[in-house]
Amino acid sequence: MFPNDISDLAAAVIAAAAEHGWTIATAESCTGGLVSGALTAVAGSSAVIDRGFVTYSNTAKIELLGVPATMLEVHGAVSEPVARAMAQGARDRARTDLSVSITGIAGPGGGSAEKPVGLVHFGCASLSGVGHQRHVFEGMDREGVRLASIRVALGLLLEACGAR
Template identity: 45%
Template sequence: MAARNTAAETGQQVLEILARDGKTIVTAESCTGGLIAAALTDIPGASQAFYGGYVVYANAAKTRLIGVQPRLIRDYGAVSNQVARAMADGARNTAHADFAVAVTGIAGPEGGSEKKPVGLVYVAVSSELGTVVIEHKFGDLGRDAIRKASVQAALDLVLQVLTSDEA
């Protein structure tokens, strides 16, 4: 069984594909608090494809900075498929980037419920072809581990979207 890529390796692949194709990516992060942007900008040459990032931790920031409709947050909660999709679409449209990756979730240790437990994370990738949202249930691994797993999941989904477009 092949070893799984690290966030750095996946991020490198993502940036290489984007730079080769002359495309840009923007991030919209809630529970990861900028860790996806940090993972990408840790890679030399990231400026060829990384446009920038939004850390939209508060619900008001999601609404004001990237245009998430307050009714989506009210009706579905900030941690939902619908809000993750709106975050990705809103960031891509606001930044005029080619791709956006968004993450919203419950990293804990508090904040979970029976319906939305600690470790529930939604990752979304938006492009001109549409938006893909994946739900992850990482379990109560601890805050740091959930955030790291979320970064990896986000970069994995971006790479999946980029390579599926090539096929």
Template identity: 55%
Template sequence: MFDLQITTLAIEVLAICRERGLTVATVESCTGGLVSGALTAIPGSSDVVNGGLVTYSDAAKTALAGVPAELVAAKGAVSEPVARAMAEGGKAKLVADIAVAITGVAGPGGGSAEKPVGLVHFGCTSATGTVHREKRFGDLSRDDIRRLSVLEALDLLKHAALSQ
């Protein structure tokens, strides 16, 4: 189902987490659960993956991940503060050691001058703190933006696990 690059990285993340006794959670908007799907496509992943939240709407970000509605209203769903809050909320709600969050504009519509198609914010939180990455993938296809976002999220999980 997933390409070799995604599958290989998902296997690496799971192996590192398993070796270090870490659990993982995902909170996804524009990827719609693809990161969780990539991880759980690997047999035996249940000893590492605690769960995943698909928080596609603003209301779901608040209800499921505990992102303050005021933060979403002030900064917009596609923003650094919201990505960080999504990761931190998911980590707490799913009782995981590491959580990654993705929120972005996958297109083809929905972009603006300030937040164009291809803009994706990532948050990843662990015992060492919360990090943020912003990617501007450009006006690629929806599938390409989502695929690149999955790779970025898995890379964040890998680095977070290695730092534990």
């Protein structure tokens, strides 16, 4: 279903988290649940994956993850503060050890000079805090941006497990 490199990354995340006895939640906007889908495609993932939040709308981010409405108004959904708040909200609400969040502009429309198509913010929450990465995937179509985002999110989880 997923490209081999994504399947391999997902399997590595599941194995690393299972080795620690850790659980994972996802909070996804522009990927619409694909990270959770890649993880749950791995046999044995039920020991690690607790839940995935698909929070495509601002209302969903507020209601399901507790992202402050004022944060969305000031910074916009595609921003570092929102990615961090999404990751922390997913971890808090699911009571997991780790969570990853993704919020971005996959295109083909919706971009601006300040926030171009291909801009994606990631958050990763763990016991040690919330990390953030910002990527601009230039020259990719919608599918390319979403696949690249899955790779980054899985990489962040793998790194949080100390396996990368």
